[in-house]
Amino acid sequence: MPDSHFQQTSLQQxxxxxxxxxxxxxxxxxxxxxxxxxxxxHTITSGGRVLxxxxxxxxxxxxxxxxxxxxxxxxxxxxxxxxALIPPQGGAQATLxxxxxxxxxxxxxxxxxxxxxxxxxxxxxxEAARDNDLTLIAFTGESARTLGPLxxxxxxxxxxxxxxxxxxxxxxxLALHGLCTAVDTxxxxxxx
Numbered sequence: 001m002p003d004s005h006f007q008q009t010s011l012q013q014x015x016x017x018x019x020x021x022x023x024x025x026x027x028x029x030x031x032x033x034x035x036x037x038x039x040x041x042h043t044i045t046s047g048g049r050v051l052x053x054x055x056x057x058x059x060x061x062x063x064x065x066x067x068x069x070x071x072x073x074x075x076x077x078x079x080x081x082x083x084a085l086i087p088p089q090g091g092a093q094a095t096l097x098x099x100x101x102x103x104x105x106x107x108x109x110x111x112x113x114x115x116x117x118x119x120x121x122x123x124x125x126x127e128a129a130r131d132n133d134l135t136l137i138a139f140t141g142e143s144a145r146t147l148g149p150l151x152x153x154x155x156x157x158x159x160x161x162x163x164x165x166x167x168x169x170x171x172x173x174l175a176l177h178g179l180c181t182a183v184d185t186x187x188x189x190x191x192x
Contacts, residue, residue, distance in 0.1 A: 014167070028159065033175060036111075036137045036156045037182035040069070040080075043109045043135060049081035051104055051134070053096050054113035055122045057165070059087050061113040061139070061172050065180070073180040077187055087121060096125035106133035113172055115165040116141040126150050139172050 040050055050069055052062035062084045069082035085099040094102070100110065110129035112122060126147050130136055136155035138147040144157060151157050158179075160171045185191070 017162075017167075029161070029175060030178070032156060032158045033178050033182055036158055036179055037186055039135050039137060039156050040109055040111075040179075040183055041186045043107060044080050046107055048105065048108040049083060050109040050111050051083055051085055051100060051129070052111045052113075053085040053087070053100070053122060053125060054115075055087050055096075055119045056115065056117070057169050058113035058115050058119075058122075058172070059084075061169070061176060062111070064173075065111055065113070065176055068176070068180040069183065073177065073184050075184050075188055075191065077184060080183070085125075096121045097128050100125045100129050100134075101132065104129055104132050104134050108134045109137055110134040111137045112139070112147060114138065114140040114144075114146045115168050116143060116146055116163075117165065119146050123147065123150070130155075139175060141168050 052065040054062040066082040066084035070079045085096050088095055112126050139158045140147050142159045160168050162168050
């Protein structure tokens with residue numbers, strides 16, 4: 001079939017682009033994930049917790065982050081204090097901003113996932129987390145236009161390679177697993 005080659009090429013292109021972006025940014029991404037793991041470890045060992053949040057498909061990443069931090073990434077260890085904040089689905093539910101104001105304490109970590117869209121509640125919640133003196137860890141696109149302006153020098157920005165939301169989601173998922181593995185390594189040492 002003549003169009004079979006075209007289909008295969010067009011299907012391979014986004015995969016090759018993502019692989020290339022990951023390869024090109026792997027050193028910087030690994031360094032930032034290590035900083036994020038250190039910030040989480042400092043908070044957890046000081047009696048704090050990690051509040052995870054995102055909007056739309058990034059909310060799923062936040063739920064997975066909380067689940068992996070509580071249950072671990074394959075090695076047996078005690079559960080860590082992490083909680084996913086759920087964005088409201090209707091008018092009667094608390095906004096992310098209300099949730100972080102109610103649950104966040106100075107020294108906790110605010111782990112936010114942004115797909116670089118119009119994420120007004122996530123942005124306002126991140127401002128509230130910053131104002132309440134939570135350490136910000138933000139997984140965003142490289143432009144960081146949504147959460148980047150809110151970051152302080154003591155916060156950790158994890159720049160995800162790519163520009164499209166689906167690429168940011170895919171690389172965010174991989175980076176999240178890297179982060180949780182790094183947290184486990186900080187806790188338990190190198191895997192034998």
